[in-house]
Amino acid sequence: MRRLAWHVAKLAEIRDETPTARTLVLDIPGWPGHLAGQHVDVRLTAEDGYSTQRSYSIASAADGERVDLTVQRVADGEVSPYLTEELRPGDELEIRGPVGGWFVWRPDGTRPVLLVGGGSGIVPLMAMIRAREQAGSRTPFRLLYSLREPGERYYAEELRKPISGLDVTYLYTRVVPDGWARPAGRVTVADVNTGGWPAEFRPECFVCGPTGFVETVSDILLAMGHDATAIKTERFGPTGG
């Protein structure tokens, strides 16, 4: 069996998403392509030979040798401060992947799709939205995006423009924009009921975010009658650095 190879990626461009999160646009010679929802392993090696790895979700649809990762800086993290503050265009990174064959959406899917993201959990869901666009798919998508405040939105410009067949609902947990109808608060049954799909439509559900968020949303989906096997989850712990 062929081993997943380490590739040397070059940072082509940096896009700031929020004051603490940035998208790294990487060129990876020999990249085999990926499915929306997959992730990569990043390996950093210090001059004394010390080496450490982390996993990051891919934010982009497959596009030749170009891969976007969006990295949230974790305050006391070891790797994310390096990736979000130190790394400059032209720098190189070791990357292995793509990894994960479960939390993926394929453009030939025809069932409606419900995406529920909490915080940086939006990243693999954005790859699915982009893969749908890229494929010209008309599969109906609904996105519920839970985050603390408007300033923490990733991909704000891209999601502001209407995309045919994609409904986007923001669920703010701490601070809402002026005149916003929904009071600030955590995701509720009413939110998923209003912004999601009825269980009879048999949607594919992708839920990604911190553990508590994923537990809450998947319990709500089960209570609404969605089939457990149709609910795919990916959890980000508070660690991950």
Added chain:
Amino acid sequence: MGFISRGFRGRPRDEGVKLPPGQYLVHDFPVLSAGPTPRVPLDRWEFAIDTEDGKTHRWSWQELMALPSETPTVDLHCVTKWSKLGTAWKGVSLDTLFADVESSAEYALVYSYGGYTTNLPVEDLLDGKAWITYEFDGEELAPAHGGPARLLVPHLYLWKSAKWVQGIRLLNEDWPGFWETAGYHNYGDPWREQRYQGD
């Protein structure tokens, strides 16, 4: 000279701690699972070992609790790179559960409430290497961490320690489980960094 990440220094090294390659230390307990957390009422909970001859050994929750327990303190290594050292568990050794099981099967497929599966050689379940656990850190095991009971096989990556364990099927042929068919390594030894197929 291998690859160097310009400007990367990393955390101060703790020379006293030896981790498998590519792993980093955490002090909390991250949760990773592929779907919703199943809730299994204890009065309907059951654990089974199914042999290759079609014989099934079953234990109710009360029967499991009545078996002699052990309190292993072990290190956990998750394929997503975190390691957690010195975790304290309480559970029943698989040696105890296998005591009356007659089998010459070499392979085991572990299955869980909620449909999860994982495979490993039978020998990795025996000789004090694996437990059916129901307490973590002196508390009953939380559903998100696999409660009421999970398999604990700490010498392999943590996806082998199936949460919400329901039973073990003994097989004459290896039968890859959930992550093993999704690109992860069939055996998963963290010290040999067997993360993905072909590693």
